[in-house]
Amino acid sequence: MNILFLSPEIPFPPDGGHHLRTLNILKILAQKHEIYLIAFAQNRSEFEYVAEMEKYCKQVHLFPVAKTGFNVQFILLALRNLFSRTPVIAQRYFLKSACQKIKEIQQSRSIDLVHIDMLALGLYQSCFSESPVLLTDHNVESLRLYRWMKVHRNLPFKAYLWCQYQKMRLFEKHICSTVTHCTVVSHHDLILLGNLCEKGHFSVIPNGVDTEYFYPMEAPSVPLKMVWVGGMRSPYNADAVDYFLTTIWPIIREEVPTASIDFIGAAPTDRLQKCAAQDRRLNVLGFLPDIRPLVQQAGVFIAPIRSGSGTKLKVLNAMAQAKAVVATACAAEGIEAQDGKHLFIAQDHRHFADLVIRLLRHPQIAEQVGRDARRLIEETYSWQVIARDLDVLYESFRQRRIPIDPVVKNSADPATAVFRRRHAGHSPLENSIHP
Structure with missing residues (x-):
């Protein structure tokens, strides 16, 4: 045709x-x-x-x-x-x-x-x-x-x-x-x-997802590490990062003082750069041609997205790498996944922080959820x-x-x-x- x-x-x-x-x-x-x-x-x-x-x-x-x-x-x-x-x-x-x-x-x-x-x-x-x-x-x-x-x-x-x-x-x-x-x-x-x-x-x-490109690499997770992926020129991504920094990160930081997070994506927000300058646990990495190694190292993939619509490819890609994802309902929208089995869906900022803390403290739960997520991607989202x-x-x-x-x-x-x-x-x- x-x-x-x-x-x-x-x-x-x-x-x-x-x-x-x-x-x-x-x-x-x-x-x-x-x-x-x-x-x-x-x-x-x-x-x-x-x-x-x-x-x-x-x-x-x-x-x-x-x-x-x-x-x-x-x-x-x-x-x-x-x-x-x-x-x-x-x-x-x-x-x-x-x-x-x-x-x-x-x-x-x-x-x-x-x-x-x-x-x-x-x-x-x-x-x-x-x-x-x-x-x-x-x-x-x-x-x-x-x-x-x-x-x-x-x-x-x-x-x-x-x-x-x-x-x-x-x-x-x-x-x-x-x-x-x-x-x-x-x-x-x-x-x-x-x-x-x-x-x-x-x-x-x-x-x-390109399941041959995004796959579980042979790399151990870094203890108490989270990761965010998404260019912040998008207003929806910028809002998600600022929302995390103002409402979710303070709770996690208080409960797990040694936790850290990598922010991958171009055009970091002013708030992120200001917070990172004052907190070494916030690592601003900018755009990376290959995000997979750093995503693989993280124990938890975060998606605190509050606005936008449609299925978020960043979430599907993380699931394909067998990562445990904590997402808002907006970020998980449209994905045929079971809450608590393939990913975790937070109801508010406090719930989001509690889910992340639980996964950081119990990596075996994160690993099981990641395996189930990968299986779902292979069967449905190739x-x-x-x-x-x-x-x-x-x-x-x-x-x-x-x-x-x-x-x-x-x-x-x-x-x-x-x-x-x-x-x-x-x-x-x-x-x-x-x-």
Whole structure:
């Protein structure tokens, strides 16, 4: 099949959750299909990776977009967005030059399927011909914005996030209802989006792990060592680290004075750098090309994430290395794991600290949980299994026999119920959305 694949970023290097999923799927799918990749770049340095992606794709076209954050280009975009019904992230990605390239590819090649690898690229539906469109929802984007708004302390920015949440909720409903088919990364997200977008058609294609790369190494754990993995340019990761430092670490430090933790990830927060300067037990290591040896040394992998949505690949990777993971409900969301058997889910900061302390003091429990976690990953979350399922879905488009996973209505899951109540009673988005 000839597949036109739209990605919000060039998925290289594989240094984050979205990159990992997209790159692994493209590698395997390219063995059977011709991939025409349209992607976007915030920095000129990203154009260096075009040659890497040409190993797997027939064509690669990369387009520059405005950087996020406090810069003139993005601030002007955000100001213009005040008068638009479209979320700023979707408006940011919509470029006439990219739309023109999409049309050129469709005119010169017989495209069997368009794969949109992020909701924010949904505006490009106006550029497609008659090809069926498959959308991958890596997250429930409106829920992610809502959670971020709830934990943010800056009131003007909180108000801005609230406006973006309202726009995203309507945009998400419209796009998921108008594409041919959507894939989500978990049954949890299937319930949320299925109830929000009742006209949409969904299948679950979970996130995965390269089980040959992430595996239990022959390296003994360092006593009383924890590890965090995640670049802190992401606001969700930055919030998780600061939350750990302010509410969880003081309890652990008091109960286990010799405990220590490695923080792996680019752009450490100001709070982390300040705390590390005053406490030698906090080791700030920055970005590392290979995180596996240090993860293997740790007795406990922490994931104190409070905002965001979707399945966290960092958690799956740690489980693949047979590490005991202590996570919030948000960090464990969508993973088909049993609490207390495959990982530990904390209800609040005190519970989180108590779980970590227990595992540090009883490493044999951590080792058993790690073994069970690895077994779960091998059986459920291997990229080979996941790419195979996606390939079956691709073939179903060719045969026009698309499988649909049933959506469980009125789920008893409390997070789902809260989210559904938030969305109840809102009017649908108008048929046309203009960037």
